[in-house]
Structure formats: structure tokens, C-alpha cells
Amino acid sequence: MNLDVKKLFEEPSLIQITTWARGVIENKDARDVVFALANAGSKEGKYVQAWENYVDLPDRVGVPVRAYARISDEPLLSKYVYENEHPDVVVLTNEALVKGNDVLQGMKPGGVLIVNTKRDPEYILKFLKDTTYLGTIGCIDATEVAGHVQTLSGAEGATDASGIGVGVGAVLAGAVVKAKSIVKPENVLSSVQNEEACRYGYDEVRLVTVNTTFPEFKPAPKKPLGPEDLPFAGTVPSVDKENEKRITGNWRSERPVWSKERCTNCLLCWVNCPDSVVVYKTPEAADFTNLKYCKGCGICAEVCPTKAITMVPELDFED
Amino acid sequence: MGKKRLISGVVATAEAVRLADVDVITSFPIRPYTGIMSELARMVADGELDAEFIHADGEHAQLSIVYGASAAGARTFTGSSGVGVTYAMEVYSPISGTRLPVHMAIADRTLDPPGDFGSEHTEAESCRDQCWIQGWAATPQEALDLTLLYYRIGEDPRVLLPQYACQDGYFVSHIAGEVEIPDEGQVKEFLPPYKNKHSLNISDPMIIGAQIEPEMGPPLQYQRYIAIQEARKVIAEAYKEFGEIFGRKYSPFVEEYMTDDAEVVIFIQGAHSVTARNVALKLRNHGEKVGVVQLRTLRPFPTEIVRDVLSRFKAVGAVDNSVNYGIAGDGGVLLSEARTALYGLGDKTKTVGFVGGLGGEVITMEEFYKMYAKLKEIAKTGKVERDSYWLPYEL
Amino acid sequence: MLETVKTLRDMPKEEYYVPGHRTCAGCGPALVYRLVAKAAGPNTIFVGPTGCMYVANTSYGCGPWAVPWIHAQITNGGGVASGIEAAYKAMMRKGKYTGERPHAIVMAGDGGSTDIGLQALSGMIYRGHDVLYICYDNESYANTGIQTSPTTPWGAVTTFTPSGPAVPEGKRLWPKDNAQMIAHGHPELKYLATASPAFPVDLFNKVRKGLNAEGPAYLHIQAPCPKGWQFPSNKTIEMAKLALDTGMFQLYELEDGKYKMSYMPKERKPVEEFIKLQGRFKHLKPEHIEKIQNFVDQKVKAIEIEIAALS
Structure with a gap:
């Protein structure tokens, strides 16, 4: 066979949504955003999936964690992956996540970034290293209007007894559909517990256009690790003053x-x-x-x- | 040169452990392997062996303690039987994955229920894919030799893998036979001191067994895979040198008996291979072209050698002294692996399985006679009516 | 011999549990680990059974220790440490190792110490291995996302003991007291203590006493868990103090067959003051809290009687 594998497995209608959050305290919010959007997509007969980043679990208080949704008009080809490698939308439940995290990594040209913050989009942009492919940034103070809900329920693939979209997640899901019409707003509203908060997000998000033209998108292929890339039996030397492989x-x-x-x-x-x-x-x-x-x-x-x-x-x- | 003694498999194993000058031994009683530990306890009490003899709180603890001790640089010995072997199952993969050449003797015993002291290979075979070196001794002499060979193979820096040295419970472990016990000088020449590649040493501190993420899985598993591939070469070398030093020459992977012009053979491992040989010899005296292929090393499985050997015959009967409920072909591990080894060679060599000796029952000479008769029939007609026969009911 | 200290200022500045680990912000067990490593010093091997202090510290393919560390299964911390100790004993006796014998410390969670790994711990102490076994008790299987363990308090919500209309109180079992279990019936035990990060000097000294003891020692250290107990990450020390001031946890040591209280609140506070600050108890009704108060009153009394008898 001599097929163009990249072309063969293209999924042109696939929308990837990635939410970043702080572990434990905002885990639910991240999950709420992706589940609200995926449920809305499902109502429209789209093909959907939603999940938490498995490698980020078990989550720890404060650690950056990610949750993902995939929504497509076509059946999903790449169903069993760990990450959204090329997000169309990135949502941050906490403004400080712009520091030290490559939140726009792999973003598709014209992608959207929604940030839960009181601050202006212009100020947030200062912290983003590479905005080449970022189309729109939106800021909304979700915490102010929806309040903070912390629960252990819903972790590890279980049901969230507190319901989807009771807090910050509802606001952010509303903001997402304002910035990019992935699904119809009414379907998001009917997918969250706190409709008012969701409507607030849709109405009040401050959107700013960042780029309108984009260079050609050429993601680098991922190279798998070889047996020689890891030390014998995974054994590593003890460290001296700090463990630089885990900067926190x-x-x-x-x-x-x-x-x-x-x-x-x-x-x-x-x-x-x-x-x-x-x-x-x-x-x-x-x-x-x-x-x-x-x-x-x-x-x-x-x-x-x-x-x-x-x-x-x-x-x-x-x- | 060594001296000859009339001893059982358990004593022969203990003698080998003494000669290997092990540092840490972990014990827990379960028949029939227990005698090995009693013998070692006596040696320690009598000052014949300088080792920490630890009364572990179960088989899981036995394996856990030697994991720690081996990582710290000690040569270790442990062992078990039956449900004891499966109770420790959690720890087998961490030991091989950490690349610790722990040595474990298994004197086989049937798994419960019901409680049965008799020998079956089921428990040891259920651990066969944990990346341990594994093979069976068929006599007390082989039990002693296998112990020394496995320390040497497992501790080789190209391998660094743990080993299950198996012997059939009761048949090998408890019936005394003549054993030549080598002298310490020979053993020193054959078995260099253990040098661990890790360091639980404060002068060169290491972090052993850190968590990984999925992308580190393939390379680490591949390292272990390469190690067990490499072991094939080291096994061949070690057996060769063993023969030169001790004068007992074994074929490292499969031992052929009366196969030169054989039409049909029994493919078998462990104690029952001795009976198979005796039956073959009797049949040969009556002009029947039958033989025995004894598998010495189950892991790493000698695929090419088995293929080359078995493909010379018209019919092969794989005798499994174990239960593998619902397995392809309804035989056992040996049948499945023999068929895999022969895959792609066409229909020239017919294969059939015989499951026998369950619960430790003897596989009688009459039963082997029936197996040979069935194989001769298959060789003659070219027809295999069924994949396997459970003895004594189906043959 | 490791010297005990009088004040914070006497503690060494050197760290052997260094920055760079994936433990929670405000993690009680991480703070305990740091103080233990500081007290133990460079001549130490850590055994890390599966639990938060394995997974959070070593994720992924690295670790924050300046000393040797080896993984153990959640089941077998006591076994692996026994093997390390026995190996050094044998190798030194036989001249195969000529350096100083390192300390062996197990850092196991409450699940690995009081539940699935209890047998390994008991076996290690019974056999007299010269190991310091430390249980950092954060009162749940926290690494798997907070499930009940034998030390989870009655009435606490975990993902295996949720509160609901049919089970309003959440957890319905009273916690195991591992220190008491270990203290009774292990004649080889050379030192035992409970400790808390609320009193770091006391904790530090107990680690050193445990290491100085020639034979097995057991420390049970309460380690507040912001994720599992559901309190803000800056309240870790306050939680540790309140646990002691309400009698939910007590500090004592058992040395040379004698008990000694390490800390006695002048006046014990009601348990409610500890309970009301934690999300895991927020569903409890007054009658539930009263039950816990009665349990704590009895436990405190029992310990006081025992200590009076054995001091």
C-alpha cells in the first residue's frame, strides 16, 4: 500500500475542546465545560466524547489538569487517544494557568481561548508566548457570578452527583459558544444546571480578535521513545538539590x-x-x-x- | 570432583543453594517444597551456610523480602509450591521488571480445590509470562544442576532476570536418587559473585521503580523483552560451560531421546519425561520407531529449536501435566506452544495433546503406551480426529 | 547516634526530600516526608510502598530524593525493607559490603500500613528487623481519589462512603488504631510513637529515636490531606493542631516499655471545632457529631489509663 496516511485519517469536521484547570479545586469546572458542550452536541445528533486527561490523574491540589471534548459531524475516527493534540478551543478555569503552561500548544489556526478572569484580554495576552494561531481571546469573570463548587464526586469516570454545570463551568461553556458556534446556545443552556450562569457567560464574555491570518499549520510528528531513551529498568539517579523533571x-x-x-x-x-x-x-x-x-x-x-x-x-x- | 549421595530433589536443591553461598533466604512452609527450607535451616543452624534465614509471613512476603534483598546486592533464594506460588503472584512482575535475579525453587503442587499435595505444573505455568527464566528438572541431579545454572544465567549482566527452577513435587522432590554433589571450587569457577546493576547504596544513590507515563511503557517493556531474548544465548553458553566444568552435559533447550529415526515422539517436560523414555526404550526393543523430546526451558521458549526438532517427525504428542481450562485445542501450554512453533510448516507434522497426571496422579507406562499407539495411528492414517485427549477418560 | 534537637534552629538546613514533586499544594504527607528525611540524614534508604507518596513523588520517571529510594507494592513495604536490612546484615557479616550500614525507612500510607500492608508490617516487627516503619496517616486511600481506609474517621465522606438518603452519615465504621495494635503483641518492637506536623521538633526527634533504636521502630504520623479532608491548602498545620487539641489524634511515645504523652491540650476542645472546617464532614448532623465526641472521649480516657499504668 502506498497511501498518504495523514490525509487518510484526516477528520475535517472534528472540533477539539480542551479545558485547563487547577487539580481538585477546579477539576469539576473543567469537567463541566467539556461535558456540557459534548452533551449539547449530542442533542444535535453530532458524534461526541468527553473525558479527563488520564495522565493528569490522580489530580493534586493546584496541579494543572486538562479535560477534553471532541465533537464532530462525522463518526469519530481517533477515539482512543490521551490528549486533544490540536485544540480548536482552549478554556482556562483559572487565569494563572497562562503562566508556565503551554496552553496554546498545537492549537489549530483561528483557535479560541476563553479565560476565567476579571482582567482584560490584552493583559492576559502578555503572558502567552506564542499566539501565532490564536484567532480570538475571551475573558469572563465566571467565579464572581457562579461561585466555586468543589467535589470529589465525578472523578475517575464516575457520575458527578452535584450535576453538570452548577458553577464556573456553566459560565465558561456559555462563553465558548459565543466565541465559536460549535453547538447551538440553547442546547448548551439545556445541558447545564445553572442556566442563568451559562447565559451570563454567553452574553458577557469580552471577545478580542487576535489574528485573522495564519501561517501554514504544520504540526511536528511525535517520535516515540526508544528503549535506549530510558535508563536500565527505569532506574534514575537520585537528585541533589532539586528534581528538575517536575517543576511546580x-x-x-x-x-x-x-x-x-x-x-x-x-x-x-x-x-x-x-x-x-x-x-x-x-x-x-x-x-x-x-x-x-x-x-x-x-x-x-x-x-x-x-x-x-x-x-x-x-x-x-x-x- | 564431587561426591555421590542418595538424596531427594529438595536436598539436592538445598545443596546447590549452599554451594551458591546465598546471603538471604526467605521461607514459608507448604508441601512439597518445604523440605528445601528445612534442609537450609539445618545448614544455617549447623554453621554450614552463612545466610539470613528469614521466616516470612507468607509467600507474598517471601518474594517481597528477596526483592528488597536482591536490590540491596544480596544473592537470594526462595521457593514455594501450589497456591503458595499463586499467592505471591503480585510480586513476580516487579522483580523481573526491576531486573533482579531472584532465584525461586518451585516443587509443583496442584492448585486448590480440593486440597491435594500431588504435583501438577499448573501453578508454575500460570506464572510463565512474568519474564522469569523457567524450566523443569526431572531428577534430583537435574534439580541441583538447574539451581546452579539458573543463578549463573539470571545474574549474567546481559540478562539480569529472576528464575523459577521447577521440579515435580513428590516425584522429584521426595524420591531420593543418586546425586553427584560438586565441590566448592567447581562452583566458584562456574558462578561468579552477584553484582547488582542497581544501587541501594548511599554512595551512588538511585531511585528504583519510579512511576512512568504511558509513553514510557513501550521502551521499558521492550528492554525486558530484549533481556529475555538475550537469555537464549546466555543459557546456551552457561550449559556448555557447565558441561565443561562439572562433566554433566545437557542440551540446554530440548533433550532428544531415541529420536534419530523416530516417526513419532512425545513432547514433554519434567519428571514424567523419565517414564516416557522408559516406555520408548521398551517399544524400541520391539522395533517401534518412537522417541521423546524433553523440553528443558519453557521460558524463554526455544521456538526455532522446537520447530527444527519437532518438524522431523510424522506425529508429535504434547503431554501437559497441567490444566488450562478452555485453552485453544483443549490441551495445555506445551501443545499450544508446539503448534505455534510449527506454524507455517504445513501439515507434515501432526500434533495432538495429552493431558495427564492431574492432581499428581501417576502417568502410567500403559498410558504412555496408549499415547504412542495413538500417535502411530495418526502417523499412519494422517488423520487427527481431535486436538486433545484427557487421560484416562478420552484415550 | 543521631542527636535529638531542642528547637527548629538546631535542625539541619540540608534537605534530602527536595523541591520538585507532584504532591498537593499544602500536602501534609509531603511535609512529613521532608521532616523525616531531614531527621534521618544522608545515610538512609527509603522504601516507598504504593500510595500518594509513591505516585505523587515519582510521577513520572523521576523522584525528589537525594538518597536511595525503592518502590514497594502497597502490600509489602515491611517485607521489602526486611529484605534490604537482612541483605546488609548478611553482606557486612560476610565481607561483601564494607561501608556504613544505612538506615532503612518505610514511608507507607495508612492503607499500606493498617490495611493491605498490615501483615507485612507486623511480620517485619515480629522478626526484629532494624527498620523504621512510618505510617503517614492521611486517613484515606488518597492516591486513588479518596476512598475509605481503616483510619478514615466515622462519618467522613469518601468516594466509597458517600452520604445519601439511605446512609446519611457516610462512613459507618470506627477507625482502627494501628499504633495500639503494633504496640501490643510485638515483643521485638524497640520504639513506637505517634507524631504530627503540628509539632515538627517532636516529630524530628521521634524519627531520630526510632532510627537510634537497635531494632524495629514504628511511627504513626497524622498527616492532614487538603484533598481528602477537603480544607484549603493553607490550613494543613491548623488541622494538625486541631486534631490534637480536640483529642481526634494524640501524641505519645513508647520507649523502654514506658509510655509518655508528648502533648496534652490544657483543655480539650469539642471535636466539632475540628470537624466543621472540613468538607468531608459537612453533611453531619448534631447527633452524628455527638457520636464522634463520645468515641473520642472514650478513646482519650483509655489511652490516659494505659499511660498511667505503663509510665
């Missing part, structure tokens, strides 16, 4: 800020840090924490007896 600074939604003046050098922040990142305080210490790994849990601020540490939204910092 991109988990942070808030950053601890230290007031040197108020600090009494009691070491409580240092000893109570689960990530070993708070710098051992000496009068000369310049940095408070190792931001490369700080997950922003906030324990240091909580245990500080003199309130010398405050937690500040990560996106307030443009570094």
Missing part, C-alpha cells in the same frame, strides 16, 4: 510576598513548607521562596505569627 512553580495561583521588616526570623514558614522551598531565613536573606517550585499553598502566610507574609494573585506579577 506553574501550580501557583497566589504568590507569597515577604515583608523583611516584619519578619522575626522565627523559621516557622521554613519548617512548615511541604515543598522545601521557603528559604532558610538569615538576616541577609534576599529571597523568601524558590518560585521555581513554590505551589502557592499559603501555609507560610498562615503560620506566620507577625503577618510578614501575604498571598498576592500570581497574575499581578508580570515576571
